[in-house]
Amino acid sequence: MVxxxxxxxxLHHGRMPGDPLVLPGPWDAASARVFEEAGFPALATPSAGxxxxxxxxxxxxxxxxxxxxVARIVRAVGVPVSADVEGGYGLPxxxxxxxxxxxxxxxxxxxxxxxxxxxxxxxHAEWLAAVRAxxxxxxxxxxxxxxxxxxxxxxxxxxxxxxxxVAAGADCVYPIGxxxxxxxxxxxxxxxxxxxxxxxGEGPSPAELGALGATRITFGPGLQRRSVQAxxxxxxxxxx
Numbered sequence: 001m002v003x004x005x006x007x008x009x010x011l012h013h014g015r016m017p018g019d020p021l022v023l024p025g026p027w028d029a030a031s032a033r034v035f036e037e038a039g040f041p042a043l044a045t046p047s048a049g050x051x052x053x054x055x056x057x058x059x060x061x062x063x064x065x066x067x068x069x070v071a072r073i074v075r076a077v078g079v080p081v082s083a084d085v086e087g088g089y090g091l092p093x094x095x096x097x098x099x100x101x102x103x104x105x106x107x108x109x110x111x112x113x114x115x116x117x118x119x120x121x122x123x124h125a126e127w128l129a130a131v132r133a134x135x136x137x138x139x140x141x142x143x144x145x146x147x148x149x150x151x152x153x154x155x156x157x158x159x160x161x162x163x164x165x166v167a168a169g170a171d172c173v174y175p176i177g178x179x180x181x182x183x184x185x186x187x188x189x190x191x192x193x194x195x196x197x198x199x200x201g202e203g204p205s206p207a208e209l210g211a212l213g214a215t216r217i218t219f220g221p222g223l224q225r226r227s228v229q230a231x232x233x234x235x236x237x238x239x240x
């Protein structure tokens with residue numbers, strides 16, 4: 001049996017500049033199938049996009065509903081799927097890992113802020129280490145770094161957190177909200193894969209972000225929101 005987590009992990013390594021791993025973010029089974037049919041080798045769910053599809057605001061999806069949504073997406077496709085599970089829903093590391101593995105996900109995003117405030121990076125690194133210990137090589141851990149999101153513009157603070165998280169066993173780090181112009185500095189100071197978000201039609205393209213140092217590209221809820229806008233335009237036309 002193929003170890004999907006190992007396959008997913010391998011997609012992050014040996015990539016050339018300008019050729020990052022592009023992971024569209026499905027919010028339900030139908031969108032996941034569209035992305036798979038387009039030829040993407042793996043997918044990464046966005047918590048905000050899934051929340052919207054379930055009728056919740058970002059950050060308000062009950063854990064049971066999020067895990068159920070991820071499981072439906074995983075069942076719908078044959079490619080590896082990583083899941084954004086926000087801050088872990090207050091679950092102990094072992095239970096969080098168990099529930100993720102039950103969905104069939106091969107990876108996860110884990111945030112380092114809660115209630116709008118940054119967590120202590122050393123305590124968060126210890127928690128990540130416990131997640132890694134529970135998961136073994138069965139999950140690809142993408143450690144989100146929220147410094148830029150929380151108004152800390154100094155790249156050195158993100159680099160410091162990244163070093164702690166990588167030492168704790170994170171496979172990748174994700175300095176969400178980092179401006180593209182600091183990406184080369186982040187790349188120089190961070191070991192291992194680096195996740196950046198792209199916004200279709202706005203800012204640098206995935207290839208441009210890759211050339212600046214990104215290893216992988218995700219889209220947050222951007223694709224889900226674009227699809228809703230397209231549907232809104234269709235609805236307006238047929239209602240007129």
